Amino acid sequence: MRSFLASAVALSSIIAGATVSGGLLAPEAHAQAASSDLIRRVIVQGNERIEARTVESYLLLEPGQPFDPERVDLSLKTLFETGLFADVIIARDGDNLVVQVVENPIINQVIFEGNRAHDDEKLSEEIQAAPRGVFTAARVQADVQRILEVYRRSGRFSVDVTPQYVPLDQNRVDLIFEITEGPVTGVRSINFIGNEVYSDRRLRSEIVTRQSRFWRFFSSNDNYDPDRLEYDRELLRQFYANQGYADFRVVSAVAELTPDQEDFYITFTIDEGEQYDFGEITVETALDKLNSDTLEAIIPIREGTLFRGDLIEDTVDSLTFAAGIAGYAFVDVRPRIERDPETRKVNIVFAIDEGPRVYIERINIVGNTRTLDRVIRREMRISEGDAFNRVLIDQSRNRIRRLGFFEDVEIEENPGSLPDRTEVDVRVTEGPTGEVSFAAGFSSVDSFLLDLNFTERNWRGRGQYIASRIQTSSRQQTIDLRFTEPRFLDRDLVAGLDIFSTRTDFLDIADYETQTIGGSGRIGFPLTDRMNMNLRYTLRQDDVQIRDRDIVIDGNGRIVRDPNFPFFIVSVEPIPDNIPNGGQIVDQCDLANLDRTSLCRQERTDLSSIVGYSFSWDRRNDPIRPTRGFDLGFSQEVAGFGGDVFYVKTEGVATFYRGIWRDIIASLRFSGGYVTAFNDDDLRINNRFFRGGNTFRGFDVAGLGPRDVIIDMDTAGNVTNIRRASNQSSLGGKVYAIGTLELAVPNFLPEEYGIRTSLFTEFGTVGLLDEADRTQEQVFEVTDVNGDVTGYQILRTEDETSLRAAAGLSVFWDSPFGPIRFDFSQILASEEYDRTETFRFSTSTQF
Structure with a gap:
């Protein structure tokens, strides 16, 4: 650094052309006889970039004023303090005041060399030097200290920073910081002295600093940082205060460098003190609209409970909030705390006064x-x-x-x-507001999907929401475009437009496929700060197609059955030779087939004109990770304002949150829905509810609910087996009700891994079909090779709204590649014909 300062002085000398020294008056000026004591003119010399008027503006003397040595000295100091000049001389030349300056160079560019742990952008934000800024040795020295501090905060205490410069023409320089980073200084061990109630391991979990271990490669908390050490002292105080130790104090926090100078030993010396309970809690106020008894009833502290420091802060917030509701915008809530060591009680008086108006x-x-x-x-x-x-x-x-x-x-x-x-x-x-997500899912049966989703929640920084989604799987292909303006017409209105095209192949679960194309418009507005209402209109066209399946019917229009497997014969090449006289091969939904299922009635193309609304009420204490409160949602839509479809659909959801202890947070969610047709219209299958997959963990998509089944019976009428007629026999339901209990629990893994876990259980049901939507029950005989009846098979629709339940574990990992979620499920209650799954995962990447 000394060599750099010497070089900087030499640089100024080169620029000036000669070595000059700041002074009050040059000696030769005293030898000149002044014809007058008044200044006739101010002459500025040596300035190149800075205008003479700018230099004169810093002077405390001007033409017409007398020469004053004190004012000359103050003017000299003022010019130096601007940082614009490397040297300044103020001299008297007859009646003229001569100001000779040497300008500091201008920084052309700032260059960092040798930095790997911190990029150029990070270091540039920390220093004052910048292109087109003024070059001074003092500022460069201050910037060196800032760079050293940045590296020390990241645990590099052996870092060395050497500033260099390269002179350029037009009084410019390139400023170079040569950085030798050195190794990271870690924390070899963290020890505590004086702790009797809590172990070292427990106290280590309460502070931010961590001991250096090989698995903490994603974290920098195991690097020694003196600022973090001070924060750890406060965390320890908060921890003990919340466990009742009102007298707790950290006597010292010492960091000692290891003999190999690679790590630090950190030792906290603490005094735990005694454990206290809350004693008498009172509220004093002289404000007319506030009643002490009423205020005491709303505070969260109860006499006799364990003392907790954070409850005092919560009480101050609660009383401030109550005073604000009563119309007092300016209140001063001061807790007076009195500790009684004999009874180990903490008595608190909350004094409320009207504070100064601000x-x-x-x-x-x-x-x-x-x-x-x-x-x-x-x-x-x-x-x-x-x-x-x-x-x-x-x-x-x-x-x-x-x-x-x-x-x-x-x-x-x-x-x-x-x-x-x-x-x-x-x-x-x-933070990242855009997301390019890739999702994949597996099931125990056959599910696999790929989902590419682009979302930007803050388009152009205006808060606008745009989304485009392309999903493809064996089941569904979707193109969905959405746009939302959160401040429509510059009012408190949310407006949006959606355009979508979806082809859904439910042949593997419900024996049908749909092609939907349409668009919707929506507008939302707040009812209160926590309540919102949304209105929407949707116009769409749905084309429902039932699987093409050729069957053999006799002359009476009845399906020809195989005696060993009494279900319809699928036409193959060559054409079966057992077509009876007058029989024919037709599609299963052909009108000539009198045994066609109720599903065939769904094959049609309809135009739907739908009007709907939704209401939401959010009372969570935190919108990101709530620990208290609830949020409710209710929606309805009516199809029939024009178009070919007539139904009313109602859905509701309520979620309640409660923090139990530390990182253990419970949430209870109830959701339900009901849909029914009106105007003598049939409820189409694609308007019913299908649940499973992400909407009911443990069950496959559309894995529970009404389904066509086959019941095997022996000749005595005893049921020997119940199975799905096929994997394509899901029919959906008119009603569903699902409850979810989820418990976020600690997993004791290092926090830097970014892994969170929760236990869950889901329970509910789907069902309640109309009679017209059920397949008519059919009974078939099963015979052996001799033609003797060995049993019966019954084809019918099962619509048991029985309880289904699953439990399991969800793992959330904030991986370097984006958030990943794993769900492991165990079925607790199901029907024999349900489709279940035990594992599912999804992932996304944000930008």
Whole structure:
């Protein structure tokens, strides 16, 4: 560094053409006789880029004023403090004031060499030097310290940074930082002294710093960072305070370098103290609209329970919120804590006073590199000039987080220009809002699908949502385009347009396929801050085709059966030779076949004109990972405003969340639906409910619900077997009801692996067909080679709305390739004809 400073001085000398020293007055100036004590003219010399007027603006002297040595000295200091000049001389030449300057060079470019752990962009954000900036030795030295700090935070304490420069023409330089990164300094061990209640292992799990291990290659928390160590001290205090140890303190936190200078030993010396319970909890207030008894009833602290520090903060928030509802935007809630070591009780008095009136002077949006300011500001519940309100601030933060555009959102308050003014800084960290997803799924039967999905939830930073989806599998091919404008006509309205084309092949589960093409428009608006209503209209054309299957019928239009397998004969080449006189080969749904199934009635092309609405109510405490609250959804759609289809479909869903302990979070979800036709219309199969796969883990797609089955019976009438007539016999249902209980549980794997696990159980049913949608029961004799009857086979529709249930484990992995989910299921209750699966996975990649 000393050599660099010497080089910088030499650089200034070269630029100036001679070595000059800042001074008050040159000696020769004293030898000149002044004809007057007033300054006649100010002469600026040596400036190349900076205009003379700019130099004169920093002077405290001007023509017509007397020569004042004190003002000359202050002018000299002012010019140096600008950072624009390497040297300045102020001299007197007769009646003229001569200001001779040597300008600092301009940085042409900043170059980093040797950096691998941190890219150029990261380092450029940390330093002050930038292209077209002024080159000064002091600024470069400060930048060196910043670079050293960046590397030390990542555990590289042996890093060396050497600044160099290359002089260029026109008083420019290239600034080069030569970096020798050195090895990463890890944490060999973390030890605790003074802990008796909790083990070292438990306390290590409560702090951020981790011991260096070979499997932590995705994390930097096992690198020594002194700033992180201070944060760990606070985490320990919070942990013990939440376990009742109100007197806990960290006596010291020491980091010692290992003899090989590659790692650190970290030792925390702590004093646990005694465990306390909550004692008497009271609320004092002199505000007219607030009643102490009422406020005491809403606080989450109860006398006699274990002391927890976070409950004090929660109580302050609850009381502030209650005061805000009562109309007090400015309140000061101060807890007075009194510890009684003899009884081990903590008595708390929450004193509520009307605080000083503070108004929002300015709202600053910081960190939004892509999202436009107005997209964020329109989610704020406060505006510039409003009274400061903590409740509205918290609501604004949740609304911004609910957008899903940012990894982190923090709102800070800073002093304004006056004591009763404050500035609100909304600091956001842009997150990935686009997603290119690839999904694949397997089942125990035959399921395999590929799904390519492009989604951008913040198109052009305007908050607009666009999505395009192409899905292909043995079952479905879909092209779906969607666009949503969250601020239609610059009002609090959400408008969207969808265009879709879908070919669905249910031949392997329901013996039919459909081709659907159409579009829909929708508009949504808020009823309250947490309630929303959406209206939509859909126009689509559905073409339902039943599987083409040739069968043999006799002259009476009845299916010719095989005596050993009493079901219809499929036409093959050559044509069967047992066609009876007057018989013929026809399609299974031909009108000449009097034994055709009810499914044949579904083969038609219809135009559907559908009007619908949906209502949502969100009372979750966190829109991303809730631990309390609930969210409800209810929707209805009516087909029949024109078109060929007439039905009413109703669906509802409710999910409740509850944090149990630490990372254990329970959620209970209920969903159900009912659809029925009206105007003497039949309910088409593609408008019924099919559940399974992602909608009911443990069962294949359309794996449960009404289905055509074959019942085998012996000659005595005893049922020997019940099986699916085929894998293509699913009929769907008019009603479904499903409940899901899920418990997020810790897996004790290192956090840097990004693996989360949850236990689940799903239970419910699907069914309730109309009589016209059932296949008419048919009984067939089974004979042996001698023609003797050995049993019977019955073909009929099973519509048992019996309980189905499954339980299992879901694993979520935030892998380097994108989020991956694995579901392992075990069937608890099912019917013999259901289709089940035990494993499914999906993955996606974000950008």
